[in-house]
Amino acid sequence: MFNAPAPIDIDVSDQEMQLFQQLFRQHVGLHLPDSKKALLHSRLAGRMNELRLGSLGEYHALIARPSATAERQRAIDLITTNETYFFREQRHFDFLKEQLLPTLGIVSHLKVWSAASSSGEEAYSLAMLLGEQRRQAAWSVFASDISQRVLSFGRRGLYPMARGQNIPEAYLKRYCLCGTGKYEGHFLIAPELRRKVQFEQRNLMDLSQDADQQYDIIFLRNVIIYFDFETKVEVIRAVTRKLKQGGHLIVGHSESLHGMPLDLQMLSPSIYWKSR
Template sequence: MNAASETPAAPGLSREGLARFCNYITGELGIKMSDAKLPLLQSRLQRRLRVLGLNSLEEYQKHLFDPAKGDDERVHFFNAITTNKTDFFREPKHFEYLVQTALKNLEPSQIPGAAPAPWHFRLWCAGCSSGEEPYTLTMVLSEFAGHRPGFDFWLLATDISTRVLEHAQGGIYEEERIGPVAPALRSKYLLRSKDRTRAQVRIIPELRRKIAFRRLNFMDAQYGVTEMFEVIFFRNVMIYFDKPTQEKVIHKLCRNLVPGGYLFVGHSESLAGLDLPVACLGQAIYRKPA
């Protein structure tokens, strides 16, 4: 053992232990790790240590990597360490662009004088966290459907974290989260809790039924998604990946994007220098050649 490895990275965690955690997180989730993230890792795993009655990260690591324990702890570990920050109507210009530009360009060709063609629109919300983003999309698309006869839509929403997916499936949010939702949309699409001591709202069943939530890890070799989508939202996920991982994941996602389809990424996610199957239109919006 060399001098560096004798220095503990944290109480109860050796340098080797920390490196093992970091390699595991990067290998399994694509998330870049460094020593600087140790305090974050520690604080996020505290609850898990308490639940399991363990005293240190070293003990937790033995538990996580114990082949006799099966894969269950991996799910808890991923739930604990992923960053799930999200909001209703986050980065709102994308929703305007979707309706005002993307949907107009994607409109199926029309026989002059005939009624609008039926349109079964499909959108994949990849890295959907606790559901605020896909439910925002269902509100926006429902409004669009009100003006476009024959328009119907369906969303696939995926995430690695079972904890956020359960929350998303329930569709229940604290009232303080709905600030960005316009009052007209609130009254149409959100139900207030009957129990007035609970400051909560629930997404109406008609919108909840429009989304299929599934667990999916972007690091998997195959995603097993068979549907094709006209639009993919993949926002604020890649920020944690290194460049080669970003490139690989975008290629895999875009296999399920129709020619002429749109890809939206987070505003702070730069894809400059990557070899991509989509062209940049600006404002973190990309389009696959038709």
């Protein structure tokens, strides 16, 4: 028998906090305020114990190396918040169903981007709605996130049954398969829906690899709240360059683009239209 190693006590100094603030801003644009010292400590302590590192300075030195791509990604996964659920902020889906999608029947292949998709609930919510509203027309959903960990959950499409409480009954029956045996208490997104949702890692600070891609609708919800104003403007401009003329950008209800120099017209506080 071997005794488990004693937990390492981590105290976050101002200097260490500044190092991580600079690193996360550089790589993902994340604004980590000084008030988040406790969060930094709690999110990274377990991993540092695994690596037998005694200070945050040592861990920063490790993940700051250019070659430390995998460990740096792991730290980003630990720090970033991935709270989501199916049909979150229902009014956006009501807008799509009742006002927007009926006007897009002439679009031969409707392309939607879930730009901060987390573990896939938003992307599959969009897919269910499109599957119902465009049964005879082509559509696809591109789902992206900075975190490889949550993207793997999205690709799998397997969720605890409790996560489906906001999914309309008709969608549950049509697009969700009830698990049995070891998957009892879970549901799986139907294969025909999963085939139309593509999950890929994207950093909103660098979208150069998708230079020619254009979308009719972009969901960028509950992510820019983690950026400072300058980074918000940079990200929104980069994202809206992927939006077709006449396309729609939808942000979270708690987010605002007020005061940003953007070529967008506000239709409601969280729904914007690219007029040119």
